[in-house]
Amino acid sequence: MGEQLLSVGIDIGTSTTQLVLSRLTLENRANPFTVPRVSIAGREVLYRSAIHFTPLLSDTVIDAAGVGAIVAEEYDKSGFDRSQVDTGAVIITGETARKENAREVLSALSSFAGDFVVATAGPDLESILAARGAGVDKYSKEHHTDILHFDIGGGTSNLALYTHGELAATGCLDVGGRLIKIDRASRTVTYVSPALTRAGVDGVPAVGQTATPEGLEPVLRAMVEALEQAAGLRPGRDRLDAFLTSDTRWEPRPVPWVCFSGGVADCIYDQPEDWLAFGDIGVLLGRAIRSSPAFSEERRLRGSETIRATVVGAGSHATDLSGSTIFYREVSFPMKNLPILKLTRSEEGAGAAELARCIREKLAWYRDEGGLTQLVLALRGEPNPGYGRVQELARGIAEGLEPLRQAGFIPVVLVEADQAKVLGQAMAARMSGPLLCLDGVGVDNGDYLDIGAPVADGAVLPVVIKTLVFNKS
Template sequence: MTQELLSVGIDIGTSTTQLIFSRLTLENRANPFSVPRIAIADKEVLYRSGIHFTPLLSDTVIDSEGVRAIVEEEYRKSGFEKAQISTGAVIITGETARKENAREVLSTLSGFAGDFVVATAGPDLESILAARGAGIDDYSKEHHTEVLHFDIGGGTSNLALYDRGELKTTGCMDVGGRLIKIDRETGSITYLSPKVRQFYDSAPPGCAARGAPLSVGEAAAPERLAPFVSAMVSALEEIAGLREPTGLADFFWTGGAAKMPLPAAPVPCVSFSGGVADCIWSPPEDWLAYGDIGVLLGRAIRESPAFRGTELVRGEETIRATVVGAGSHSTDLSGSTIFYRGVEFPLKNLPILKLTEEEERGGPARLAAAIREKLRWFADEGGLTQTALCLRGEKNPSYRAVKELAQGVREGLEPLLGRGFFPVVVVETDMAKVLGQALAPGISGPLLCLDGVSADNGDYIDIGAPVANGAVLPVVIKTLAFQKN
């Protein structure tokens, strides 16, 4: 049995806005006498949009109508209708996620997303999608090696470390090609990001002569910009373990992002994607070709003795890596067993509440008390936000274990049921169906249990309508953390 879904990826980045349409093929990989095991068997890119400069009304405001016009035009060119879309992602990345109206832009585009396309803006998910869109997860697995992937865009660099195909950690640095913008006709500086100003104000460690601070309106020259460009490259080298730590990696770390630990030894393999990656491998002759410092940054990475001394990998995608990841790799499927009753799909932006292992396995009373206590995190003046309860579960649970787990969940949620809130339970192990069956007799109204999904506090989940004859649910675990300076 196979089924096809049409997926869209929309990436609104610091420099560029792009779309991609992909076909995802679902396949049941279980034998005829086993529980269905539905998986995404194939991903095929059907249409790639042009690469558009992200329209801005000012340094702090996105032109939402301009973005909408780009999306409308690319839908028209692709030949696909909004009603055909089943899944995918709309992603606001880099410095664009810090704009004042980032959420407004996502709302403007929601009508193009079909019934189940997520809107995300968080460096962790962006890092993963860019690396997967560039094929680095597969490269790491096939070559049995550790790879640190840099997706270098206009405002930020998203990092993902893979070891033999397994994701180890992610990160985000304020390193990008449009932190300084330059008028191509006059050659004068038109924009300096806060990170550039901070660089000259705070004298970060590890920097030699920086010269006088840059200023908007002054003439730009490669040698004048070299100290800041060199510092960015040094920060990338440092996080890859290719030079002694000086504190530059810490300086360029994006505020609010968890810091990736410095490696104990140099990473054996480094890969690049993003718009600056094209300037590493085939930079234009004119260093002002894009009206920013992207060409200088790409050249500096290419000429770095530290990077030349390690294995460099060019991703399968460079400037399109994130949007390919968004359109082809953002969706996963729930596990082999699910239980749902009376649920109106899709469900979007449900915050995850994950309990500790001790709370989950401390018996029905302790589990119920922990659920009631922690659900207060999601309450406001308007009441309680619909939340997804995330449990670890057991691989081969006994009847008693399932019954006690169901009792704790039911008693913990009981005060809220029937008031616009219903149980959504996400289990890591394949036991959602039996747990749902145990919960159902004591709960009236909607009920949803799905499995095979791992999430944590701070994550959000989108759950699409059932596919594959109702056997599985498409899900996306995401971050909705809009960055602020």
Template sequence: MGEQLLSVGIDIGTSTTQLILSRLTLENRAAPFTVPRVAISDRQVLYRSDIHFTPLLSDTVIDAAGVRDIVAGEYRKSGFSPAQVDTGAVIITGETARKENAREVLSALSEFAGDFVVATAGPDLESILAARGAGADEYSKEHHTTVLHFDIGGGTSNLAKYSHGELLSTGCLDVGGRLIKLDPGGRVAYVSPALARAGCPAPAVGELVTPEGLAPVIQIMVEALEQAAGLRPGRDRLEAFLTQGTSWTAEAVPVVSFSGGVADCICHPPENWLAYGDIGVQLGKAIASSPAFQQVGRFQGAETIRATVVGAGSHATDLSGSTIFYRDITFPLKSLPILKLSAREETGTAEELAERIVDKLGWYADQEGLTQLVLALRGEQNPSYTRIQELAQGVVRGLEPLRRAGFVPIVAVEADQAKVLGQAMAALCPGPLLCLDGVGVDNGDYMDIGAPVAGGTVLPVVIKTIAFHKS
């Protein structure tokens, strides 16, 4: 049995708030007398919370105290304490991420997060976590096929396309079950601004509606999903509902899968169309009866409404490579922006490399100056000793403005060479230093780095998209 980590996943969605606790098992898969290769070998969900409606004070304000009470109550019922948590993620998803006090909610949850929990709301990460939580990635790998996974919640539909186990693309549409909320009598209580942005005709607040009266609005949403899957000609509906700042290339896929609250209504809709006080039941029925979706294969994952929180609790964390170098670092490190050089920019002399790094540091300077960041490099396969020394000199000189500003030189290398690079850098600059490898990132990503595990040989790492998106 390898080392074990307790991971928490908390998903605060447009409709529901959930929590899970998982056990992650670490295992060294390297042969004896070789460099350790530690990987997560097993993921076991230990506790699934009840599904709670996300408490709101208004259409634009989350009830932070209410969310805190939900999480506190679920911790008590689980039998685990926050102090036992090693890693995990807090995910504020869908329209909830656009609420004006999303950061306040994360602050209210800080005492339940342990020392290393991510707070993020990037649609790319949401899409990946939901797909992995539902098992769409494994299905595509095992069946040698391409799967487009839709996670349809209250405010948005997150898309993730996997082919033979590899992630191809992610996207997000403003399509969800709570874009229109209804009172118990069928009168409209709320209409999301997303429908107006999409140019979609919608009933007015206070209007009494029927399933038949809502059918045209719901049909337009379904057509947007069909176009995203390449199952309907054109891009008009797709373009209208694409979430601001996202893009999507539509291609016909052989298999689709669904998760989220609406997925339950696709498979097992309740008899009462007003059961959830929104259009989720009708949206699920419309997807189920769509001729376009009926003509392709459908994978039904083990998780539907819980897919994102399962993904957050057991799939958000990855591990660095096992040839890391760190000195005088206080962990955890959270929300570090990535500055990645291109392959061409990594070439050349130490002086040329330093100049390129200094030039790009300006991307992350604000009115108060530079900020802590991670310099990301691809690295070279089997570099010579001379080349490592040259690379170290260039990086140290390039990051000197950062170090003078009181920040730590942190370097992430895709290639397996962080230890030797870190050692070379350590001889050139005093103070804290961190080099890790085996991590693929890009500009626009953020990184969280947890305290060392497995005897100090690896670091828990979470790569995430921009922490909050605007409506």
């Protein structure tokens, strides 16, 4: 039996906070004469916490002490001590990631485990994590098909389109189960999200008004129509545009499959009898989606996870070496916890101008309240590219990563194919300052990378790929 690790996943979302403890079995799949290649051979879920409402001190401040108390309580219930945990991930997602003290909460929770992958996931990154957690990427690849995944939480719906296993687009809509909150005893409305006013929805109830399923039907219908238009399954895009979050673009196209995760997904597949079970419109929204002809049972793919899709485990570590064709200049090692931004094949194969545009657009996935963050741009690479093509790639990548360089970060490019040195040399002629190109390592969106100091007389770089554990079996 391989080495075993205890891992934890902590997800602090717009509506809910939860924890999962798993036992990971690691296995070195390399032969005795090569660099170790450690991967997950198995994962057993040992403990799933209760689903807690995320405690807030105000609309803009997370109750850090309250979140910490939830995590501590769940550790006690699980029977495991924090000192036993080897690895894990703390993810702050959705609207919660934009709270004033999100980083403070992450720092406070890091004491609950060992070598954490710590990330604040905005709507685009959350879309990727949730889709992978539901197994959409794997299903899309294995069945050579397109799937649009909706992760519907309390405040937003995060969209991720996978085509033949590749991430094609992400988006975010102001559609969620807690946009209207209702007192269960009196059935009066206690909160209405400004997003509904911005969307111009008719029939939105006022605070203090008595709520009924019939009275809420116009709001629910508008939300479902926005989701249908996002999937290209309803003509037009008026509802879609009304509910798109700021700085979000989405070009709908008809898809053969849709998949749902998040708290509302549980209300699609396993409907509570009480429509006010959670003191909001989540149950009714789930029912409305389920009854939509566009989202018929024949088109709906049920993912391996619903409400726990974003984080169902923690980080696996695969140690590798970037090959001898690396290029680096003025780089301080080590570099840790760098999120991966991986381009699709079509984006990667574009000309310099289009490639630069795609990179600049996707940099926004990793923008937080402080601006851009350090990341790794990942490419597959092309077989035997000629001199002209290498120069074109270098020009597109250098121009695309210029905002990152200007923000004070190091352009880091990872290529699966063995061509980092020539690409790095071509990029170095086009940009000043630190630069790192490495190759021979396969990664995906949602992964994180640690890069150690050069070894073997500077010929190779040790790297650690930190992959969030989703639906490994």
